[in-house]
Amino acid sequence: MTLKGVKPFSFITMDVMLCYNVRTCINLKVNQNMHNTKHNQVKEAIQSWILEGKVAPRQKIKSENEMVEIFGVSRHTVRQAIGDLVHEGWLYREQGRGTFCSDRTLSDQKPNKLIGIITTYISDYIFPSIIRGAESYLNSKGYSILLASTNNNVKEEKACLQTILNKNIDGLIIEPTKSALYNENLNYYLGLEANNTPYVMINAYYPQLQSPSLTVNDEQGGHMAAEHLIHLGHRRIIGFFKTDDLQGLHRMQGFLRAHREHRVTIDPELIVPFNTEEKEEKPKEALRRILRMKSEKPTAVFCYNDEIALNILDVVREQQLKVPEDLSIVGYDDSHFAQASEVKLTSVKHPKMVMGETAAQVLIEAIQEKGREIEPVVFQPELIVRSSTRKIE
Amino acid sequence: MTLKGVKPFSFITMDVMLCYNVRTCINLKVNQNMHNTKHNQVKEAIQSWILEGKVAPRQKIKSENEMVEIFGVSRHTVRQAIGDLVHEGWLYREQGRGTFCSDRTLSDQKPNKLIGIITTYISDYIFPSIIRGAESYLNSKGYSILLASTNNNVKEEKACLQTILNKNIDGLIIEPTKSALYNENLNYYLGLEANNTPYVMINAYYPQLQSPSLTVNDEQGGHMAAEHLIHLGHRRIIGFFKTDDLQGLHRMQGFLRAHREHRVTIDPELIVPFNTEEKEEKPKEALRRILRMKSEKPTAVFCYNDEIALNILDVVREQQLKVPEDLSIVGYDDSHFAQASEVKLTSVKHPKMVMGETAAQVLIEAIQEKGREIEPVVFQPELIVRSSTRKIE
DNA sequence: CGGCTTCATATGTACGTACAACTTTTATTT
DNA sequence: AAATAAAAGTTGTACGTACATATGAAGCCG
Incomplete structure (x- = not known):
């Protein structure tokens, strides 16, 4: 009874001899693992395929049943051998497809099953x-999940990155800080x-860095909102835009494009930029100022987000x-705010939970299949029309 | 044919059901890893012995054959479960002697600087x-921070506890699930x-367990709200109370005590209990029903929280x-909701960020000074009077 | 008592079967 | 030609059996 496909050892014949051999070896603490069990021989055979380059990373190895034939052992034994190699990181299995050689180029770190998430604000809506x-x-x-927040502050982002990267995470989901500015x-x-x-x-990315990202097409969102208002007959539309992140800039771009496309001239007075620190008061004061002005009154407002819209209300x-x-x-x-008030807000909707889930x-x-590129995903926004907008002459 | 020693699930009976269940779940991308295979159940059972401290490090656990009896599964299955746990470092085996719980305290004694936080809902307001x-x-x-959420579901809480306790945390902040009910x-x-x-x-605690807790004096909060309304002359006050957590019950207690103290009789029709699953519709429908009634109209409403208040609005x-x-x-x-609407809500305020910080x-x-008792802290709420309440005759 | 065997018990290896779950390929139908 | 169904192939789970090997305790005996 011999293990057919393998050169160096035969089974029963060597078995007795090696028993003594092994026993003496044990004292030397050498080769203790090299019991000549069948599954160990199968294991070594498979391992040699990999080491000798007979199978490349990501390539499928022989199926279990084929190995049963090749080595003349039971499937159980083959599974035992493969199982060991999977645990040791040589192989990975995919049900229904086969067993594959893993890419052990740079891995060799025990998986911690830990993902870092860094956001700007935890409590923001x-x-x-x-x-x-x-x-x-x-x-x-x-x-x-390892969680941290940066409060949209570059210094805090640095601290977050430091503490989290110390924890040997398997992957990171990050919403970058002040993405419109240079980041150190x-x-x-x-x-x-x-x-x-x-x-x-x-939500954002650094253009300098070609990093994989999930974003909402904010340019289109801004465009949709402005186009909606223009279609309703509005010609003087105020726009409040946060300008220290890319999202705000993109929304503004789309807002402006819609105006250009429909040949609506833009009054620079009606474009109000603000940054994070000014979000509470600046838009409100700007609106009061605009309403006091002698010029033709605006008939519509586009807000960077629902929170600003409520302040405006x-x-x-x-x-x-x-x-x-x-x-x-x-x-x-x-x-939630869009429906909280007596005026149900028309608002640009985008996937929130789904975005987190997709991320x-x-x-x-990318973790399970090392080396795989993460492809950028762009979510398309959707305009939810409620009762805060209406047609005018 | 059931896995005897384990409470929650039975096998074959659930097996077929769960197949379909799992298949539908996969589309929702939920719980994919929680295969309820037998060896996984056995594994979890053994793991819980360790986590619950039923077996100490270096102590022998039940033999394979005993487990065959206990769980009513084959030895193969038991070995599969144990094998996994050995690979993950929970156990070690010694041929001829038995299987033992490994001593994981010595290995990673280094302070991890890691705190677990388990809440009911992450996205709740x-x-x-x-x-x-x-x-x-x-x-x-x-x-x-290691974060997890239970969705106020006892099963998910269990899963959270298992994954988080695996991570060798230094401490845990937890908001318990459905605290008014028994927790397994x-x-x-x-x-x-x-x-x-x-x-x-x-936010809550288990009375059975004498665990250190930080809570808001919700009884007093309910009392303050009701007393405020009674002082304003209201005599028929509707109360909406969530009754599957202790907070809701306490608020109700205070609400009732205020009525008793001021000798205001309570119309049972006006007390509306609901639980988590019913929060969207039941209060709204109850209000419509009460307003349709022939009896004397109520003049005030107390809501379990601002979210309900907005629905009521x-x-x-x-x-x-x-x-x-x-x-x-x-x-x-x-x-935030309290000030989102056109009617600025009178609301009972309690520390939120401060509570998290204090916790x-x-x-x-307690971590730095091992053995130190954590003393319970009770925060006092405060009534913020805005424009949603007024004096009546 | 010390040393030996024996026995019960524990894990380790190895065989076998059957069916479930999933993927890919092929054949069939529309 | 495209959509659908069936078949084949692959890994996953679970049952069973048998025997090997290691340990520890009980019993035997010189």
Whole structure:
């Protein structure tokens, strides 16, 4: 009874001899693992295929049943051998497809089943949805989540990156800080790549870095919102845009493009940029100022997001105006806020939970299949028309 | 044919059902890893012995044949489960002697600077504040955060506890699931204590377990809200209470006590209990029903939280009533929502970020000063009076 | 008592069968 | 030609058996 396909050893014949051999070896603490069990011989045979280059990484090896024939052993024994090699990282199995040689080029780190997530704000109104989407997917895959937030502050981002990268994570989902500006933490991302740790950026990306990202087509979102208002007959539309992240700039681009395409001239007075620190007061004051102006009154407002829209609504009430009769308003994000007020906001909707989930998904794929490129995903927004906008003459 | 020693699931009976269940779940990308294979159930059972402290390090666990009897599965299956756990470092085997629990304390003694946080909902409107409070404090102390959410579901809580406890955390902040009901995961908390890992509960606690907790005095909050309305002259006050967590029950208690103290009789028709699953529709329908009734109309409403209050506001508008002229409304939590609408809600405010921060603080103290008892903290709520309540005759 | 065997019990190896779950290929139908 | 169904191939789970090997305790005996 011999293991057919293997050269060096035969079974029973060597068995007795080797028993003594092994026993003496044990004292020397050498080759203790080299029991000449059948599954170990099969294991070594497979291993030699890999080492000798007979199978390349990602290439399918012989099926279990073929090996049963080749080695003349039971399937159980073959599975035992393969199982060991899978645990040791030589192979991976895919049900229904086969067993494959893994790419052990730079791996060799025990999987921690740990994913880092860095967001700008934890308590802001839409990020929890994104986190939740990622959380539910990752949890279902047995991964844990390491969470940190940067408060849209580059220094804090640096601190987050440092603490999280110390934890030997398998992957990272990050919403970059102030993406419109130059970021001094680029080195950390380059380090991630050098370390072969996959990462995805959500909501934004650094143009300098060609990093995989999931984004919403904000240019189109801004375009949709503006076009909606223009189609309703509005010609003087105020636009509030946050300009320290790319999302705001893109929304503004789309907003302007819609105006150009429909040959609506833009009054620069009506374009109000602001940054994170000014979000509470600047848009409100700008609106009051614009309403005081002698020139032709604006008839519509596009807001960077629903939160700003609600602030704007406060000013509208204070000025005794009515929505949508006197002023149409379009928000962005389609958050809880959009339906909280007496005026149900027309808003640009985009996937939130799904984005988190997708981020998690592509990340896990990149982890499981080392070396696989993460392809950028762009989500298309959708305009949800409610009662805050109306047609005018 | 059932896996005897394990409570929750039975095999073949569930097997076929779950096949389909799993298949549908896959589309939802949920729980894909939680195959309910027999060897996985056995594995989890053994793992829980360890986590719950039923077997100490270096102690022998039940033999394979005993487990065959206990679980009613084949030896092959038991070996598969044990094999996995050996690979993952939970157990080690010695031929002829038995299988033993490995001593994982010695191996990774180094402080991990890792704190687990388990909440019910991540995306719900006030929890992000709590998480953020904890996050900012912990980050400043150089700790990282491991996050998971239970969706207020006991089964998911179990899964969270298992994955997080695998990660060798230094401490745990947990918001318990459905605290008004009996919880089957108590063993895990006892295991934490046995393992000398400090933990704090927030928002709720299990009376059975004498666990350290941070809570809001919800009884007083309910009392304040009701007393405020009674002082304003209201005598028929509707109360919406969530009754599957302790917070809701406490708010109800305080609400009732205020009525008793001021000798205001309570119409049972006006007390509306609901649970998590019914929160969207039941309160709204109840209000419509009450307003249709022939009896004397109620003049005020107390809502379990601001989210419910906003739903109620929708019904109020639909019925063409005015707030506060026709109906006074008091909310709870003083969330963003309280100021989102045209009616600025009177609401019961409690510390949110501060609670998260305090939880983190006491936990870190308990970690640094081993053996120190964590003293329970009760936060006092505060009534923020806005324009949704008014005096009546 | 010390040393030996024997026996019960534990894990380790190896064989076998059957069916489930998944993927890919082929054949069939529309 | 495209959509659909069936078949074949592959890994995954689970049952069973048998015997090998290692340990520890009980019993035997010089």
